[in-house]
Amino acid sequence: MHLARFPRIFLAHLPTPLERLDRLSKELGGPEIWIKRDDCTGLSTGGNKTRKLEFLMAEALAQGADTVITQGATQSNHARQTAAFAAKLGVACHILLEDRTGSNDSNYNTNGNVLLDHLHGATTSRRAGGVDMPAEMELLADRLRGDGRKPYIIPGGGSNPTGALGYVNCAFELVAQANDRGLVIDHLVTATGSAGTQAGLITGLKAMNAGIPLLGIGVRAPKEKQEENVFALAQRTAEKLGCPTVVSRGDVVADCSYVGAGYGIPRADTLEAIAMFAQLEGILLDPVYSGKGAAGLIDLVRKGHFSKGQRVVFLHTGGAAGLFGYDAIFAEERKALVV
Numbered sequence: 234m235h236l237a238r239f240p241r242i243f244l245a246h247l248p249t250p251l252e253r254l255d256r257l258s259k260e261l262g263g264p265e266i267w268i269k270r271d272d273c274t275g276l277s278t279g280g281n282k283t284r285k286l287e288f289l290m291a292e293a294l295a296q297g298a299d300t301v302i303t304q305g306a307t308q309s310n311h312a313r314q315t316a317a318f319a320a321k322l323g324v325a326c327h328i329l330l331e332d333r334t335g336s337n338d339s340n341y342n343t344n345g346n347v348l349l350d351h352l353h354g355a356t357t358s359r360r361a362g363g364v365d366m367p368a369e370m371e372l373l374a375d376r377l378r379g380d381g382r383k384p385y386i387i388p389g390g391g392s393n394p395t396g397a398l399g400y401v402n403c404a405f406e407l408v409a410q411a412n413d414r415g416l417v418i419d420h421l422v423t424a425t426g427s428a429g430t431q432a433g434l435i436t437g438l439k440a441m442n443a444g445i446p447l448l449g450i451g452v453r454a455p456k457e458k459q460e461e462n463v464f465a466l467a468q469r470t471a472e473k474l475g476c477p478t479v480v481s482r483g484d485v486v487a488d489c490s491y492v493g494a495g496y497g498i499p500r501a502d503t504l505e506a507i508a509m510f511a512q513l514e515g516i517l518l519d520p521v522y523s524g525k526g527a528a529g530l531i532d533l534v535r536k537g538h539f540s541k542g543q544r545v546v547f548l549h550t551g552g553a554a555g556l557f558g559y560d561a562i563f564a565e566e567r568k569a570l571v572v
């Protein structure tokens with residue numbers, strides 16, 4: 234598989250580190266837990282969208298775009314990273330933010346990722362929760378074309394076959410790191426939302442015949458729907474790469490039992506996971522994605538889903554910038570620490 238055939242703007246800090254989490258592993262007493270640090274990809278505090286945007290932004294420039302449009306939830310990490318990439322390339326960036334949580338919290342609505350969107354010079358406009366966001370992006374694109382602009386639409390989360398190439402590449406990178414140090418990886422676990430990360434990873438892993446099962450921990454949709462979304466995108470990604478049959482439905486596994494009340498609404502175990510990573514490993518997770526992914530990982534370890542001696546890699550997809558939009562949820566825990 235030859236990814237150099239696809240246009241790409243090299244900007245991510247790669248390879249991201251692969252590190253062992255000694256204190257977390259000891260605390261949980263199960264498998265050896267490792268972390269793939271895709272929170273360290275660079276680009277406005279990093280995160281998983283950097284890898285996708287390398288391919289998406291290259292496609293935008295190849296098509297002559299002078300403006301990019303994308304969408305996400307209010308505290309979208311994808312929006313923030315798109316705004317930063319657009320700034321780097323000198324193209325305009327318009328972001329449509331969907332109010333998926335209904336939160337009136339001032340930091341949620343203006344701090345964290347929203348602050349950074351604006352620092353990067355992107356314009357944002359809000360839409361009510363449940364609105365047809367792809368249609369809203371098309372409307373905006375039509376308007377901009379009427380003004381003589383050349384817009385390029387990036388789907389939510391950067392999740393289409395072009396964006397997923399970034400995670401095909403991550404699968405190659407991870408397996409190369411494991412091979413270089415003689416590390417046998419028994420499982421790979423990651424948060425899964427708009428599906429591009431999981432779809433790209435499974436396509437890359439299967440194309441290499443890596444033999445590493447991948448588990449996505451869902452943050453929004455129920456299991457069946459999430460798996461269908463990931464499988465559909467994996468198939469399209471594999472087609473783009475010229476190996477259309479490489480992923481089968483059974484390779485796509487999502488556990489969506491850690492979503493709680495809904496997208497962007499953390500549960501008690503989300504907060505526990507954030508606290509454990511922060512206090513045992515000095516690593517920041519976020520309340521929307523990586524905190525829920527890690528909550529799933531921790532729960533499955535506690536339930537004996539992985540055996541002792543196995544090595545489980547958690548792909549850290551980033552998101553810590555969102556913490557500043559969610560400071561209210563940590564208020565109770567923090568009280569005891571102000572002495």
Ligand SMILES: *Cc1c(COP(=O)(O)O)cnc(C)c1O
Binds near residue numbers: 390426431
């Ligand atoms: C977008 C995002 C995810 C989910 O990745 P998808 O490719 O959308 O499934 C996970 N973690 C963080 C921090 C994200 O911003």
